[in-house]
Amino acid sequence: MPDWTPVALLRDLPPLVVMPVTVDGVDLALWRSASGRIAAWADRCPHRGMRLSHGFVRGEALSCIYHGWSYAQSGQCQRIPAHPDLEPPEAIRVPVHHATEAGGVIWVALDTVTTAPPALAGVQPLRSVTLDARFDPASAGLTESGGAWRGTLGGVAVAVLVQPLPDNRCALHVLAESKASPTDLVAASRGIETLRRQAEGVSA
Amino acid sequence: MTDPIRDEWYPVALVSQLGPEGRDTRLLGEPVRVAWQDGAIIVTSGGHTLPSQQRYGHVWACPGTPARPLFDIPEADQPGRRLVDVGLVRVKCSPLRAVENFLDIAHFPFVHTDILGAEPHTEVGKYDVAIREEVDEVWATKVHFYQPQAAKSAAGGITTEYMYRVPAPTVSILYKTCPPRPGEWDVITLFVQPLDEELCEVWPWMALFDDDTPMTDLIHFQQTIFLQDRSILENQLPHRLPLDPGMEIPTRADLTSIAYRRWLKRRGYTYGAQLVAA
Numbered sequence: 001m002p003d004w005t006p007v008a009l010l011r012d013l014p015p016l017v018v019m020p021v022t023v024d025g026v027d028l029a030l031w032r033s034a035s036g037r038i039a040a041w042a043d044r045c046p047h048r049g050m051r052l053s054h055g056f057v058r059g060e061a062l063s064c065i066y067h068g069w070s071y072a073q074s075g076q077c078q079r080i081p082a083h084p085d086l087e088p089p090e091a092i093r094v095p096v097h098h099a100t101e102a103g104g105v106i107w108v109a110l111d112t113v114t115t116a117p118p119a120l121a122g123v124q125p126l127r128s129v130t131l132d133a134r135f136d137p138a139s140a141g142l143t144e145s146g147g148a149w150r151g152t153l154g155g156v157a158v159a160v161l162v163q164p165l166p167d168n169r170c171a172l173h174v175l176a177e178s179k180a181s182p183t184d185l186v187a188a189s190r191g192i193e194t195l196r197r198q199a200e201g202v203s204a
Numbered sequence: 205m206t207d208p209i210r211d212e213w214y215p216v217a218l219v220s221q222l223g224p225e226g227r228d229t230r231l232l233g234e235p236v237r238v239a240w241q242d243g244a245i246i247v248t249s250g251g252h253t254l255p256s257q258q259r260y261g262h263v264w265a266c267p268g269t270p271a272r273p274l275f276d277i278p279e280a281d282q283p284g285r286r287l288v289d290v291g292l293v294r295v296k297c298s299p300l301r302a303v304e305n306f307l308d309i310a311h312f313p314f315v316h317t318d319i320l321g322a323e324p325h326t327e328v329g330k331y332d333v334a335i336r337e338e339v340d341e342v343w344a345t346k347v348h349f350y351q352p353q354a355a356k357s358a359a360g361g362i363t364t365e366y367m368y369r370v371p372a373p374t375v376s377i378l379y380k381t382c383p384p385r386p387g388e389w390d391v392i393t394l395f396v397q398p399l400d401e402e403l404c405e406v407w408p409w410m411a412l413f414d415d416d417t418p419m420t421d422l423i424h425f426q427q428t429i430f431l432q433d434r435s436i437l438e439n440q441l442p443h444r445l446p447l448d449p450g451m452e453i454p455t456r457a458d459l460t461s462i463a464y465r466r467w468l469k470r471r472g473y474t475y476g477a478q479l480v481a482a
Contacts, residue, residue, distance in 0.1 A: 050440050
């Protein structure tokens with residue numbers, strides 16, 4: 001099992017946004033603070049079990065949408081709006097996982113990290129797509145190199161990162177060669193769509 | 205032998221909306237049919253006729269042997285009230301989670317923003333909670349909360365007083381300050397029909413002092429509120445209500461929920477609940 005799982009392109013998670021992601025079958029709330037810090041937490045508020053990925057970000061804290069309990073970067077509850085004068089007990093804490101950004105990609109590790117995520121040189125983020133199917137990179141003509149699957153889509157050189165998802169689904173995070181023109185990027189993007197249809201067994 | 209789950213009364217239809225075709229539905233995981241027969245409404249399941257009655261706008265049925273009469277809402281017969289059949293909202297959640305959410309006020313500013321609550325008015329003051337042994341019901345009283353628009357008939361923000369009552373495991377009754385009639389309480393109920401342990405149909409019903417608001421607006425107001433609640437209820441983990449402490453951490457504002465969970469456990473009502481793995 002690799003230490004790091006690619007979960008999103010950085011551009012799809014602007015500051016003050018939270019989104020759900022899944023790593024090794026574990027549901028996480030991935031969020032970015034006002035200052036740009038990225039965090040991946042258990043997707044569950046310890047109070048009443050509400051998914052934190054439905055919550056909201058203010059400043060450097062993530063709040064649950066149900067009762068507005070807000071959590072600091074450490075995962076520690078810092079405010080309970082129903083009792084504004086109460087200092088929340090230390091036991092109220094959301095499990096925090098590792099999250100980092102490298103080369104325009106957000107990577108998450110559930111447990112101890114021994115390596116850095118792959119540094120992908122010479123590429124720019126293009127788009128992420130979810131496949132309602134398993135994905136076999138080799139059958140799509142891709143070969144593994146430097147922590148990513150390399151090949152061409154729509155005639156453009158690409159690097160593809162695969163994020164396995166439950167129920168035989170997966171997400172692909174695709175980067176295109178840096179020198180690709182806007183026209184090339186459109187072609188590569190169409191190539192991704194074709195690849196998705198093929199993997200899902202949908203006729204083009 | 206008595207079964208604390210099967211021996212309760214559950215709502216299965218609205219009398220006013222039961223057409224000649226009847227209603228095929230589910231109760232505690234079993235198929236149930238509500239139908240007209242010779243001018244009366246009967247409820248059947250698996251070839252048997254279930255004990256049933258009509259009250260508070262709804263048809264009530266008991267899959268087992270009724271342990272006690274249907275709870276009483278004296279206000280339902282008080283002259284001058286408008287009785288509002290709101291209809292149903294299907295929610296993919298435990299019936300007990302639906303009731304517990306109804307008992308909660310701290311979520312108003314965040315889930316019912318600018319209607320039942322608004323920041324910065326988030327504080328929940330001290331209130332009283334008791335399990336009233338003589339009637340075996342959970343009661344919360346002296347609950348106060350600031351509300352931007354407490355009811356369809358309210359103009360502007362007011363501090364509303366509430367009382368909550370749980371007379372049966374899947375029923376909650378809310379008494380709330382009545383803007384046009386100080387001294388009286390508006391009655392808003394949540395009748396929950398457990399289809400199975402993680403799926404329910406919620407039947408809100410109201411008995412209000414409000415002669416002005418069109419019926420459609422009253423119904424839309426409640427439906428707006430319940431659809432907002434649904435976005436929460438379908439995203440709580442675990443899906444079943446944890447009855448043992450440890451899985452979820454309550455605070456002072458949750459005293460009603462704590463009493464409700466304790467009362468359910470004591471009564472052996474575990475349908476839709478999660479107990480600590482044995």
